[in-house]
Amino acid sequence: MFPTPIERFEFGERLNTLLSPARPIQSIEYLQGRARELDKIEKSLFARGRHIFIYGDRGVGKSSLAAAAANQCQSADSSYIDVSCGPDSTLKSIVANIAYQAMNSSRIRKTKLTTNAAIEYRFLKLGGSKEVTHNDLYSEIHTLLDAVAVLQEVASIHSERPIVVLDEFDRLENKAEAHLFADLVKQLGDKKVNITFFFTGVGKTLEELLGAHPSAIRQFETIELLKLSWDARWDIAKRAANAFGVEIDEQVCVRIAAVSDGYPYYVHLITEKLLWRVWEDPALITEIGREHYQLALRDAIESINPELKRPYGMAVNQRTEDFEKVLWATADSDYLDRSLKQMYSSYEYIISQQRSGNRVAITYEAFTAIVRRLKSPNCGSVLITTLYNQASKKGWVSYREPLLRGFVRMQAEAHGLELLGERPEAPRQVMHAPSSAMRGYRASAVPKGVHFGRKREIGDEDDPVLENEPEAPPPKP
Ligand SMILES: Nc1ncnc2c1ncn2[C@@H]1O[C@H](COP(=O)(O)OP(=O)(O)OP(=O)(O)O)[C@@H](O)[C@H]1O
Ligand SMILES: [Mg+2]
Known part of the structure; x- marks a missing residue:
């Protein structure tokens, strides 16, 4: 148990605000170790017409960075627009989804489309007379220019600084559709449409995800997201433990950080299990040690995806x-x-x-x-x-x-x-x-307990693994 006893339901609820192995972080308050990336995003958005592309390995924290940064950069008069891509998403369906969300946001309820002087609403005027559906919007978009025009209208009704997060862009199976986004972004720039996209995708390069379109690629600030630093890894664990008035033994912190391999998902999961173990322990715990850690590790393995x-x-x-x-x-x-x-x-x-x-x-x-x-x-x-x-x-x-x-x-x-x-x-x-x-x-x-000094043969480039090497028979048991 913790130094200040806490009832099960309250503990679970609080833990859920501190650790979220199954969902992206929404606020910079809980985003560890990404100060440099946030700064880069903020600075780059001073240049209007620039968009953000966050790419990297699965689970490294792309959606969390995009959501936390979008919350920071979106003007206060609305929330950012959040679209997740799926295997059969198309440019048309995504733009219709963006328009649908924009129309349903709080601002639209206060804005009379027909009386907004600066712009004649060709697409979104639908919403003035009846309850508009995603399909209504979808059927209005026929060309890339229609999509640009819709986004122009979205920009004018949504907020001062509209941000759209286009998450999991790599899931678009139709690569021709994915590549259309390069053209879209180029057109948005040419037409000075006030809307900023944050793309995220699993991948090694932007070209792999968006196709090679030199003039569109120039309009992106690209962020290759790498694994979390050591500090950030143990800050996640320490902060959560400290919130319940306990410390984590330094060696246990090192092991959580090392075993996670830099993926925040594992740090969240192990720490969550660790704190439940402490909560369940009838003894009073002020510092979490190895014993709890080993149990938590097994719990985490059991509940892994x-x-x-x-x-x-x-x-x-x-x-x-x-x-x-x-x-x-x-x-x-x-x-x-x-x-x-x-x-x-x-x-x-x-x-x-x-x-x-x-x-x-x-x-x-x-x-x-x-x-x-x-x-x-x-x-x-x-x-x-x-x-x-x-x-x-x-x-x-x-x-x-x-x-x-x-x-x-x-x-x-x-x-x-x-x-x-x-x-x-x-x-x-x-x-x-x-x-x-x-x-x-x-x-x-160098954190204590991390084995940096193990003897290792480095630079053995003469140790090829042939691509087409024949499969060897299994070794004898
Ligand atoms: N900087 C961070 N600080 C603390 N926790 C983080 C950070 N980044 C991500 N997380 C946590 O790690 C987990 C995975 O993060 P996220 O979903 O953002 O990764 P992802 O790269 O989008 O994954 P996927 O490729 O599966 O979409 C989430 O539980 C999130 O809460
Ligand atoms: Mg994600």
Whole structure:
């Protein structure tokens, strides 16, 4: 129990305001470690006609950043317009949805469309005489220019500074439709329409999501969202615990941050389970230690999204236990893409840490054969080959779904194995992290308990994984 006892319902409700593993954050108050990105968005929006595109891995926090920033940038006279894309969304359906939301917002109720002098409403005048439906609007839009005209009307009825969040843009299956948005944005700029789009999408580049349209791409401020910094990870956990008057042991904070692999979803989930464990404990707790953490980790694993659990299950439910250890080895690094030799060195470490059971490591050849199997559909296709040299076909190994790596790390930790944390010199993070978020990476501030010093063979570029390498037979049990 907490130092100040709290009744179950009240505790659950309060916890829900502090931690939200299943929904994006809406307010900058709860958004950790994204100060630099917020600042970039705010500054870039001084230039009218500019739009924002936030892209990155699944679960890294794109919708949260978009929603929190949209709430900041949207003028106070209305709430921002929020549209989620689906596989069959089209430009037409999305624009109709935006117009529908705009018409239903509070401002429209106070605005007489017919008497607004500056603009003649061709599309939205429908709303003046009857209850307008999404379909009514949809059937009015025939061309790209119609869509632009609708948005012009939306801009004039919605608010001083209308913001539209177009979430999960990558889900649009029809790529031709997705690419039409590049033209739309270009047209909005040319016609000086006062509306700002915040796109979000899972992807590696803007071109991949929006197509290559040079003059439209210039109208975007692009934000590649990377994993959360160490500081931000433990701030989420500490803040939630402090709200109930308890501290979290520093080592436990380090483990939550390390095991999460930088994905806030895991930090929220583990911390939520941790605080429930404390609430249920009849003893008075002032500092949360390892025991509660281990229980919370298991609870978190149990309630993880089945979409993530399934591939893990497929990968490890093989004839030998080796698969699970090999899989853990693939997640034992700050780098997503790794060579087989680096992974094998992690594997040797894992075997050396084993306290009981078979401590004999499989050979390098058997190890690589399992890695290859982990790329196959029978094993959940958890791994992929990343080619870095097309000509030589030399490649490293990576995760098909980077978010899954966090789950693999949680599984390893629940089995008593602490995997490697991020190294202080992790280049991508340091380059992008704001100064306040970099503390965790400096050598002087390396969190205790994170294994930076493990012996590792680096730079073994002669360790190719051939794209078309034949599938090896499974190792003998
Ligand atoms: N900066 C942050 N600080 C604290 N919590 C965060 C932050 N960013 C995201 N979260 C939390 O992490 C979880 C995932 O965030 P979010 O849904 O925004 O990710 P996403 O990148 O949009 O995911 P997806 O690709 O699945 O749409 C949510 O529970 C959210 O509350
Ligand atoms: Mg999202």
